[in-house]
Amino acid sequence: MADKTILKALRGETQAVPPIWMMRQAGRYLPEYRATRAQAGDFLKLCYNPELAAEVTLQPIRRFGFDAAILFADILLVPQALGADLWFVTGEGPRLSTITTDADFAKMKTKDDIHKVLNPVYETVKILSSELPSETTLIGFAGAPWTVATYMIAGRGTPDQGPAHALREGNNALFEQLIDLITVATIEYLDMQIQAGAEVVKIFDSWAGSLKDEAFEKYAVAPARIITQELKRRHPSVPIIGFPREAGDGYIGFAEKTGVDCVALDNSITPEWGAKYVQVDGCVQGNLKSSHMVTGGQDLIDEVRHVRDAFSKGPHIFNLGHGITPDADPDNVALMIETLRETA
């Protein structure tokens, strides 16, 4: 449907009230999410259970009326589909078998093998595209090659992505083979999500900020450009959101260099800076601090207005600068939406 508010923003329209959704909007801060996850058994079983994954995707739409739903899945399902072992340690995060040698890489599967594992995700998308309200946009997603590679190399999240940088410098040929494999697998994965009904896709490069200068161009910009160009060739009308988190000056010109339709902004920059240097090139998404979803009150109201007003002269999708945290209060989410939609 052409007049969905998210799609209008992505086409470059400025709207008096920007559309809104929230990173990690289906998550542990919601009691109904925790109940469904318990029913599924654990987080990964939830990701691979199309009925229940669709259910948790719909929960924040029912409760809050967001303008977009984001598919419930995880960026680490692609490494798993490529042959990595994956598990989650409660309270700590993901763990994977590591890729640090040519022998490890030789055991990986190819891009054509991934759908066997990822099929349930496409089923979730199909369920959602028939069950979502007609005004709600369905967003699919994947991790960017660099961010996915950081987990595959280290076997876990790391504060500075040290192991991935070490491989990039120590065995660059292997590192680049891994980036290329994730890039081609991501294209096929997002293509299938689009065929199943995703109307927009987002590429999460959560660790882009640790790539500097030439490395940022080679491993954040170039893979995003390759994925975007190929998806645009196959699906010209499907908009793409890029999120090179903490890219700093790397945000400037990112849309033009990669071809993405919208750049998601984190909290390391002010909305004024984002409007001046990034929104000049098109749609931006962001960037309220997630901590306001914990603290609430007048500060939350003031900051929602601040972010909205700073981006009011161009196309904007309201969002947080990063995912909502488990300690957030759902009432603060409702207050954010109510404040955003008040007549200014």
Ligand SMILES: Cc1c2[nH]c(c1CCC(=O)O)Cc1[nH]c(c(CCC(=O)O)c1C)Cc1[nH]c(c(CCC(=O)O)c1C)Cc1[nH]c(c(C)c1CCC(=O)O)C2
């Ligand atoms: C780096 C990354 C991951 N996953 C993701 C990223 C990129 C965005 C970002 O920077 O946060 C992306 C992601 N993960 C999840 C979604 C679903 C859609 C949504 O945003 O609601 C999305 C878009 C569900 C999830 N992914 C995860 C949860 C929590 C798991 C649980 O329910 O126990 C959810 C709801 C787990 C996860 N998944 C990942 C980590 C590091 C963790 C553990 C940290 C944490 O617990 O928050 C990898």
